[in-house]
Amino acid sequence: SYELTQPPSVSVSPGQTARITCSGDALPQKYAYWYRQKSGQAPVVVIYEDSKRPSGIPERFSGSSSGTMATLTISGAQVEDEADYYCSSTDTSGYLWVFGGGTKLTVL
């Protein structure tokens, strides 16, 4: 079955740039999506279609994708950005969704 691979954890100091990667064989053909999940809450989409930001998501969140890797970048990370981040995409059929294993972002 199709898998997306993320690093388990990323740690930065406040104001630094955090980068979270997501690798998957179908990413050259399929979009990546990124979700933020704070403790005890439902996930929230922060990036869709590789690099687009939904309304209400701060400009410091950006996304990119090249080859088999997508990247979520948080420029000037803030303490309130601490959360688990998940990438998501579909397999080559476009019908079956998958989430990456998640990355715990620590900002301190």
Add this chain to the structure above:
Amino acid sequence: EVQLVQSGAEVKEPGESLKISCKGSGDSFTNDWIAWVRQMPGKGLEWMGTIFPGDSDARYSPSFQGQVTISADKSITTAYLQWISLKASDTAMYFCARHSPLRYGDAFDIWGHGTMVTVSS
């Protein structure tokens, strides 16, 4: 504003059946897909499957095919996730989420608050 309201927490014994629900508000329910996502305690998100309530077209993750049934009743804008025989390993939080290719590129843009299912003898 569209919301997804999920049914309350459940505590069941192994072998029991269960059906949890996700009710949508607003008029876009029948034009969107509704996905179910599992999150086991302390673990990540797992896509279980998705349904188009307009015609009940359902698609399942291979990991969950045959283990659960996803259904919907568009007349009451409600999607369901059902088990015939629960196992302890089904203990998890279950989220429903809306997605549509016409909105945010098919991202899961609206999520329910989650239904906690505990299976224990």
